[in-house]
Amino acid sequence: MSNLSTMFQVSKVPKSSQMRTILDAVLPVEILPVFDDVFRRVDSGKILHKFRFLSGRYLFLMDTSEYFSSKKRSCPSCLQAKQQDGSVRFHHNILQVALAKPGFPQVLPITAEEICQEDGKNKQDCEINAAKRLIPRLVASHPHMDIVIVADGLYSHVPFVQLLRNHGLSFILVAKPDDHAALLEDLKGLREVGAVGGIERTDRKGRRHLYEYCNEVSLRSDAEMKTNWFSYRLINEDGKLGYENSWITDLRVTAQNVEELVEAGRSRWKIENENFNTLKNQGYHIEHNFGHGEKRLSFVMFLLNLLAFTIHQILELRDVLLQRLYKKIGSRKEMWVQIRTLVNLFVFDSWIFLLSFILDKRLRRSFHLTG
Numbered sequence: 001m002s003n004l005s006t007m008f009q010v011s012k013v014p015k016s017s018q019m020r021t022i023l024d025a026v027l028p029v030e031i032l033p034v035f036d037d038v039f040r041r042v043d044s045g046k047i048l049h050k051f052r053f054l055s056g057r058y059l060f061l062m063d064t065s066e067y068f069s070s071k072k073r074s075c076p077s078c079l080q081a082k083q084q085d086g087s088v089r090f091h092h093n094i095l096q097v098a099l100a101k102p103g104f105p106q107v108l109p110i111t112a113e114e115i116c117q118e119d120g121k122n123k124q125d126c127e128i129n130a131a132k133r134l135i136p137r138l139v140a141s142h143p144h145m146d147i148v149i150v151a152d153g154l155y156s157h158v159p160f161v162q163l164l165r166n167h168g169l170s171f172i173l174v175a176k177p178d179d180h181a182a183l184l185e186d187l188k189g190l191r192e193v194g195a196v197g198g199i200e201r202t203d204r205k206g207r208r209h210l211y212e213y214c215n216e217v218s219l220r221s222d223a224e225m226k227t228n229w230f231s232y233r234l235i236n237e238d239g240k241l242g243y244e245n246s247w248i249t250d251l252r253v254t255a256q257n258v259e260e261l262v263e264a265g266r267s268r269w270k271i272e273n274e275n276f277n278t279l280k281n282q283g284y285h286i287e288h289n290f291g292h293g294e295k296r297l298s299f300v301m302f303l304l305n306l307l308a309f310t311i312h313q314i315l316e317l318r319d320v321l322l323q324r325l326y327k328k329i330g331s332r333k334e335m336w337v338q339i340r341t342l343v344n345l346f347v348f349d350s351w352i353f354l355l356s357f358i359l360d361k362r363l364r365r366s367f368h369l370t371g
């Protein structure tokens with residue numbers, strides 16, 4: 001009798017060392033389709049529509065994160081960073097995509113791409129290369145979705161924008177003025193002829209929200225590619241600048257949709273806050289070395305952990321008992337501590353019974369333990 005057999009119908013489990021040996025030989029491509037399968041079930045479970053934004057589109061946030069770092073342990077796919085003292089730091093980075101919506105608490109991981117060591121290339125080359133591998137896979141897995149890729153300024157350049165266009169993907173990409181001299185120059189001219197639109201809102205706190213937008217702006221000095229542009233500035237009550245950013249997009253920007261587009265652009269932080277930070281600090285211990293292996297164990301362990309987080313996010317969206325428990329406890333970390341403690345001590349008949357046991361005081365009292 002064990003919780004694995006009662007709750008998950010798993011009868012035999014190898015020892016952890018044997019588990020690592022087995023998993024080290026598993027190829028990530030054998031695990032990645034599971035994310036697609038989970039997503040298809042979410043789709044048929046009618047919870048996907050909750051994520052719709054910008055007239056029925058879906059925001060796919062894309063960002064990188066580091067999940068392993070060591071000066072001692074390494075594997076053949078470790079990235080290497082030379083330190084100032086001459087030593088080498090080994091690390092693993094991933095490029096991840098998650099579905100999110102402004103103002104909506106859950107994020108749904110879609111897929112991840114490993115940023116591998118490639119001879120003679122720097123980190124930025126690798127991020128872009130990982131994205132080039134990821135994009136076709138993403139489109140093949142979700143051919144019927146109206147996807148908007150939301151990402152940082154690293155991607156707002158002609159070759160990557162062309163790649164997105166070739167795959168029929170929409171985009172909202174940060175475009176910092178310092179990185180886009182040609183675009184800025186073009187905007188200057190367009191502003192002079194009155195082609196740059198703008199709106200201003202003042203909120204109840206007296207803060208000013210300034211929006212500007214312009215369509216058909218040159219992304220590069222050769223004017224080979226035109227794109228649409230919008231910006232946002234927040235001026236606090238004291239007159240000081242609170243926030244500013246600008247983006248490029250293929251979507252036509254109007255006075256009617258510029259505020260929503262800014263919301264979508266700003267939602268990029270959600271993959272950092274609600275995806276990566278949860279994995280790091282809310283009980284998933286993603287930066288812990290679960291085993292490094294000789295081959296791909298590190299990335300396989302990352303994917304399995306990400307899969308667990310994905311399932312938990314779906315449960316938060318769908319499972320009434322878990323929703324009640326999360327509301328009662330108020331923190332994911334504490335919720336998992338309580339669940340883990342109980343399954344370490346007792347055998348439960350089912351997952352439903354376990355959650356009911358934590359939620360229902362009367363049920364717990366009926367199990368008054370005596371010596």
Ligand SMILES: [Zn+2]
Nearest residue numbers: 074075077078
């Ligand atoms: Zn490694």
